[in-house]
Amino acid sequence: xxxxxxxxxxxxxxxxxxxxxxxxxxxxxxxxxxxxxxxxxxxxxxxxxxxxxxxxxxxxxxxxxxxxxxxxxxxxxxxxxxxxxxxxxxxxxxxxxxxxxxxxxxxxxxxxxxxxxxxxxxxxxxxxxxxxxxxxxxxxxxxxxxxxxxxxxxxxxxxxxxxxxxxxxxxxxxxxxxxxxxxxxxxxxxxxxxxxxxxxxxxxxxxxxxxxxxxxxxxxxxxxxxxxxxxxxxxxxxxxxxxxxxxxxxxxxxxxxxxxxxxxxxxxxxxxxxxxxxxxxxxxxxxxxxxxxxxxxxxxxxxxxxxxxxxxxxxxxxxxxxxxxxxxxxxxxxxxxxxxxxxxxxxxxxx
Amino acid sequence: xxxxxxxxxxxxxxxxxxxxxxxxxxxxxxxxxxxxxxxxxxxxxxxxxxxxxxxxxxxxxxxxxxxxxxxxxxxxxxxxxxxxxxxxxxxxxxxxxxxxxxxxxxxxxxxxxxxxxxxxxxxxxxxxxxxxxxxxxxxxxxxxxxxxxxxxxxxxxxxxxxxxxxxxxxxxxxxxxxxxxxxxxxxxxxxxxxxxxxxxxxxxxxxxxxxxxxxxxxxxxxxxxxxxxxxxxxxxxxxxxxxxxxxxxxxxxxxxxxxxxxx
Numbered sequence: 290x291x292x293x294x295x296x297x298x299x300x301x302x303x304x305x306x307x308x309x310x311x312x313x314x315x316x317x318x319x320x321x322x323x324x325x326x327x328x329x330x331x332x333x334x335x336x337x338x339x340x341x342x343x344x345x346x347x348x349x350x351x352x353x354x355x356x357x358x359x360x361x362x363x364x365x366x367x368x369x370x371x372x373x374x375x376x377x378x379x380x381x382x383x384x385x386x387x388x389x390x391x392x393x394x395x396x397x398x399x400x401x402x403x404x405x406x407x408x409x410x411x412x413x414x415x416x417x418x419x420x421x422x423x424x425x426x427x428x429x430x431x432x433x434x435x436x437x438x439x440x441x442x443x444x445x446x447x448x449x450x451x452x453x454x455x456x457x458x459x460x461x462x463x464x465x466x467x468x469x470x471x472x473x474x475x476x477x478x479x480x481x482x483x484x485x486x487x488x489x490x491x492x493x494x495x496x497x498x499x500x501x502x503x504x505x506x507x508x509x510x511x512x513x514x515x516x517x518x519x520x521x522x523x524x525x526x527x528x529x530x531x532x533x534x535x536x537x538x539x540x541x542x543x544x545x546x547x548x549x550x551x552x553x554x555x556x557x558x559x560x561x562x563x564x565x566x567x568x569x570x571x572x573x574x575x576x577x578x579x580x581x582x583x584x585x586x587x588x589x590x591x592x593x594x595x596x597x598x599x600x601x602x603x604x605x606x607x608x609x610x611x612x613x614x615x616x617x618x619x620x621x622x623x624x625x626x627x628x629x630x631x632x633x634x635x636x637x638x639x640x
Numbered sequence: 641x642x643x644x645x646x647x648x649x650x651x652x653x654x655x656x657x658x659x660x661x662x663x664x665x666x667x668x669x670x671x672x673x674x675x676x677x678x679x680x681x682x683x684x685x686x687x688x689x690x691x692x693x694x695x696x697x698x699x700x701x702x703x704x705x706x707x708x709x710x711x712x713x714x715x716x717x718x719x720x721x722x723x724x725x726x727x728x729x730x731x732x733x734x735x736x737x738x739x740x741x742x743x744x745x746x747x748x749x750x751x752x753x754x755x756x757x758x759x760x761x762x763x764x765x766x767x768x769x770x771x772x773x774x775x776x777x778x779x780x781x782x783x784x785x786x787x788x789x790x791x792x793x794x795x796x797x798x799x800x801x802x803x804x805x806x807x808x809x810x811x812x813x814x815x816x817x818x819x820x821x822x823x824x825x826x827x828x829x830x831x832x833x834x835x836x837x838x839x840x841x842x843x844x845x846x847x848x849x850x851x852x853x854x855x856x857x858x859x860x861x862x863x864x865x866x867x868x869x870x871x872x873x874x875x876x877x878x879x880x881x882x883x884x885x886x887x888x889x890x891x892x893x894x895x896x897x898x899x900x901x902x903x
Binding site for chain 2: 416450452599622
């Protein structure tokens with residue numbers, strides 16, 4: 290029990306008092322923001338549910354969306370293992386999950402009940418909404434956590450989270466003086482909760498009218514690709530400056546990505562040189578990925594790139610330069626010309 | 641809203657001094673933080689924010705003023721000079737005592753909100769996150785406190801002065817989203833915000849920037865409390881990753897992949 294030890298060390302005098310005065314704090318109650326797209330719950334929310342469950346109390350989910358979106362999501366959410374209640378609010382207002390529309394609803398729910406925590410996956414949607422709500426409730430938020438532990442006796446929650454793009458790990462304590470602890474969850478750090486086996490109760494919540502919403506949704510464009518999305522892919526094939534040009538980048542990496550069912554990534558050097566789109570950049574200023582397999586092809590392994598992929602389970606590197614720093618972190622390294630290796634690898638993987 | 645009176649826009653850009661992105665950071669032996677006795681520079685996402693503000697003016701949008709603001713210790717004024725050299729007009733340094741804890745995003749957002757109430761602006765541009773704390777919260781918190789429209793993870797900003805609106809293209813998981821925001825607006829920039837990289841300040845501009853005054857304020861002037869509410873218990877090194885050695889050829893590579901169960 291790390292949390293108990295820490296609490297005892299840091300606040301020896303308040304630990305017992307807290308247990309007496311904060312009786313409600315002994316049973317955390319988390320509001321989990323459940324995200325959905327195209328009629329399905331986002332997988333990240335399942336990982337966030339696992340994190341929320343680790344607090345040791347009950348977890349209430351909330352599903353927000355347009356009237357035609359919410360019903361199937363609520364049905365799926367009721368079955369999620371670990372949820373006690375599913376709140377749902379539907380309104381045309383909530384169609385695109387605009388933070389300006391959703392914030393007043395969450396604020397009202399949180400103000401009028403006794404939640405102790407608010408959790409969500411660290412996705413662009415939750416990242417846009419949760420801090421806005423937290424600010425209005427005058428509480429700080431903790432981003433992108435990789436572990437969580439709640440100490441019921443002191444009402445404090447201890448999180449770990451990567452800082453400096455994962456080059457350091459901060460252990461952060463949200464004390465009892467923060468009545469509502471907001472956090473977003475690095476989904477690759479938690480297993481997904483089971484989608485079956487639960488039996489949560491569903492409760493409708495009235496939408497909160499926002500008379501003069503300053504923002505209007507125009508359109509959403511989801512990149513149509515058979516490839517998995519870089520941020521959540523279980524396999525990533527990444528190319529660097531050695532790929533020569535945009536055309537070579539595509540022609541070389543795509544067959545390998547196809548045979549592996551992998552997403553394509555790129556180093557900053559490849560992006561800066563115009564070989565790959567900016568959205569493919571893996572690194573400190575790009576995306577942070579942690580797939581099962583990360584293949585670094587023609588990537589030297591600069592700090593800024595390693596920051597984005599070093600939590601991958603298996604790192605494979607192919608590089609002509611035997612001294613490339615990437616070999617210091619690669620589980621499997623091959624010193625060779627990637628233009629010979631990749632086609633051969635594609636052939637052999639096809640068999 | 642009256643469709644008259646095209647007023648010139650006032651833009652505020654918030655910047656943060658962080659350890660340079662190319663520095664390999666080291667956790668200090670007492671595990672209270674990282675060694676900060678290294679090269680610092682402007683947070684890369686904030687550099688993009690300054691660039692976007694300057695571009696806005698260069699694209700012919702009627703930008704009356706570009707103010708740049710930072711919260712930080714004495715040395716943070718260096719990055720204000722950089723922003724001035726890139727094209728900002730005025731700089732404000734909310735000075736923190738040397739050795740003070742860095743404020744949390746909520747504290748920064750409150751300070752920025754207080755500043756905006758003193759110096760009205762139409763658009764506040766911030767980076768989407770700082771590369772030191774990686775929180776990514778300040779812009780959203782500021783928009784919430786002000787009750788303004790927010791355009792986070794923006795890759796494109798098109799301002800229509802006549803209607804006092806802006807169309808913002810946002811990077812979202814799996815694609816993009818386009819929204820129309822009524823001004824005033826809080827924008828946070830993604831890496832793709834400027835197709836070209838942020839400009840280097842030229843020597844003449846750097847010289848000129850030296851002459852521009854930097855307004856100094858304190859947290860007390862803004863009436864905000866910047867003390868952190870979260871406690872950092874420790875900062876540690878992430879688990880070290882050790883390379884697993886090399887293979888000779890593709891066959892051995894495939895074998896390794898099979899052994900690991902990934903193919």
